Amino acid sequence: MKKKEIHIDRNKVVISIHDLYKSFGSNHVLRGIDLDIYQGENVVVLGRSGTGKSVLIKLIAGLLRPDRGTINVLGKDVAALSYRELEQFRLKIGFSFQSSALYDSMTVRENLEFPLLRNSKHLSRQQVTQAVEAALDAVGLSQTINQWPAELSGGQRKRIGIARTLIMQPAVMLYDEPTAGLDPITSTEINDLINKVQEEFNTTSIIITHDLTCAKSTGNRIAVLLDGHFVQVGSFDTIFENGDERVKSFYNYNFITQ
């Protein structure tokens, strides 16, 4: 599916990463990451498993601390925020986890209510219910409201996970492997949902994936992560038609274009 043209405000940088380093012991995962992401843009980070893609968005969400470098999100230096400031900052960040991360001990309704009840205490019961229903409606899963996460399929869990993040109306969305482990039809539905979120909520997003179909259909720009840094950043076609041989061969571009 060809991605719709979206207005991206190139004057407004929402996420700015500069000279970012992160290691785990002797494993140097990120080695000098630089990237600017603009308002309303979807940037896909492509890379093999274990190249540090998930580490990158966990650093952006403040779940990990960088060894060196700066991450500026919505005008805030994430690494410099105190715990309290980080909590406030995270209200503007939506994080869709690879495993969906729905709370097993709560129903779908309770999962969606959880961030709202804790962070928007001024809302009435009716307003909370309306917000939950609206979020579920946005992902097309209104009928699952009273179900338990264990009763949902993988695709449904992903969509509910996205709905849970949308309920707080985030300015930035971070998707960690949104189509991993899903069949092609469900993957397409998730890709469409990511685009819908971008169009309707005007979010700035980073999508972590190694799925080229997902990258092509959701990304305005693609950043290829190899050996701890971005080897190429650009549109999908630019990267795979004129780009680095390592990238082309690595992703077996011909396979998907044929």
Added chain:
Amino acid sequence: MKIKQKQSRQYILSKKLDDFFFDVYALGQFSMRFFKELFLPPYEWKEMIRQSYSIGVKSLPLISVTGFITGIVFTKQSRPSLSEFGATSWLPSLVTIAILRALAPLVTALICAGKVGSNIGAELGSMKVTEQIDAMEVSATNPFKFLVVTRILATTYMVPLLMLYMAIIALMGAYVNIHTNEQTSFTTFIQNGFHTISFLDIISSVLKSVIFGFTIGVIGCYQGYNTTQGTQGVGRAANTSVVTAMFLIFIEEVIIVQITNWFRVF
């Protein structure tokens, strides 16, 4: 082809001892964090009530059955020894002392370590490996406060309550057995039983249970919260929670009995 080189790591003592001391240090830090977060708002009342129900109320059937059986069995086992000296009239006081001072706190703690400790370890462990704890953090909720503080607090005050409940049930079991064999009335049983019990016995048992409860909670939460290596790690967290908590309970029992005995001398 690359030859995989064996990485040499330097250990201060040995790998196992280093890991052990690191774990002790990390557990200490984890406990300190609990005390720090305990007094800082927001207070998770709703979750604490939910945990109290889950840890306390849901353990009642098991505590009731084991308590009643403990009372009966201990009385039955003690009777032959006392009857040799013609001292079966001492059964109520012997049984009451044994139950209140040792059996009720220890058996309750061991049952809770098995039932509650493993449950906490497995639940938090599975939340960790499925990124639910991270999800809570990005929802601007402090997972340590919401998951850990509430569980440790709930075990700390529910285990003593369960211990008192078990003591009553075990005494009932003992009374049923004594009444059946010696036709002792309930009033005589209580009078003889509590004649030798002092305030120190009850307060030391309650304090002991508070410490046992805290141990069960903190070990279960520590193991669960620091789970790694997927589902295998979840199983290990549950198992380690039980084994470590039981081991520490016995160590604490020895220390507390020693301290209580010093107080008895004065």
